Amino acid sequence: MKTSTFAVSALIVLGLAQSCCAQPFMFEAGRFEAGITEPAARRMDNFTGFVFDFNNATAQDRTPNGMLQQNQVAQNPFLSTLPGDGNGQTIVTMGPCAGNTPHTHPRGSEISFMLYGSIEFGMVEENAGMNRLIFENITQNSTIHVPQGVLHFSHNPNCEPAAFLASFAHKDPGTQTMWGSMMRVPTHILHSATGLPERLISGLKQFPLVTAPGTGGEACLRRCGLSFQTANHLTPLNATDLVP
Template identity: 30%
Template sequence: MHPSLLPIALYALAASAAPAPAPAPYPLHRRDQNSSANNQALISALELAPTAKDRLALLTPSDFLYDFASPPPGDAITTGLGGRTVKADSKLFPALIGTGVSMTLGFIGPCGFNTPHVHPRSSQINVVVEGQLKTQFIAENGVDAVENTLGKWQMTVFPQGAVHTEWNPTCDPAVFVAGFASEDPGVQQSTQTLFKLDDDVVRAELGVETLNGESIEQFRDQLPENVALFVEECLARCDIEADPAPNQGGPSEGGPWSAPSSALA
């Protein structure tokens, strides 16, 4: 072989022996809005990407758009008799991976009550963008409760892990925007979680055998799901009929007030 042809031959041999690149485990073409949600292959690839630049290369422009008025299927929406909340976390909105932030919108109807809860992995900033909310939190044992009334465009903060709650004391709808310093802040309803423990543990904690004449097991079934309705005085003032049945609501159920899509505008 002519010496000048030797490098060309070696290059061609190496190229033919190289393995073909592995196919991507997710479609890299432009996806429809929200179609990246719950996409485990994409989520895993984003979490394993060595740099932010590599993560961006896995995403399309539509992956950076999240529609709170029409969120993806899954557990984005929590609905009760008093309103609903809509969240965007790293599972529902994978573009958040690597950013360290997430968000929830809350639509609290007249006398609506976002029941006491904690976020185990993040503090929360809470901005009222419509109506009025009362807020309260207790950061830890041995400190006083902090309570405020927030009007439109006013904000408060709930420290990470603090038990906190918001309720609407008026007869008009309220809307809040909650920002988190975590892609997956988590949420744990305080009372509902307590009553998920063994009956003996709950009896020992409360120091009683029955509540309202019912056993712990029966009383557990009467606990409201989030978002609930608030005190009798507010219900009477706003002419809202209290439900004699448990104050329950599921992810797809409505209540006496349900936020229209226009409330997002």
């Protein structure tokens, strides 16, 4: 009797363990063969993405005054073998007066660490937070926390370069740039949302969109001897020019 009770209990515990714990450690359907565990997939891949070298990373966004280098699943498939949503990183290098345009990450919260230099960093809370603006000066060795989906931006107000490392709670956090998205909304809809004359909105849509990191801030441009037109002309950037 005791043996039978023990056997039944063992089967129940085993069943609960399989039902509650097996799924989080399996890959997305269709991504790998059924039954392949994450450690097995990493072994099959020979751990090629275990170390990611930003020194040799290609810039996904590049202007004459900054660049964004990503360690996300599109650049490093090894991240597909991590549990759950995984994680990812981006190094944002900003030259004098460079700005990382207002944007959101729809699939991941962000923690950014200031590598060198200093920047202005801000975010705007969601509607339930009264759209409050949080705007701070961020210096070297400081960390910034940005909730998933919250609008945020940064600007280097100095004549020296700056850089920060953004880490995400997702292997593919995504990015949606606000200005580019807004300019794709029909003009009459923007008129109803803002009250601005449609001719003014149509005029705004004629301006070219600047690839991040853009360069601006009239006072900063004057102080550093730069111009908006030349600073945002898309030409190849030598990464060594931005190393302090």
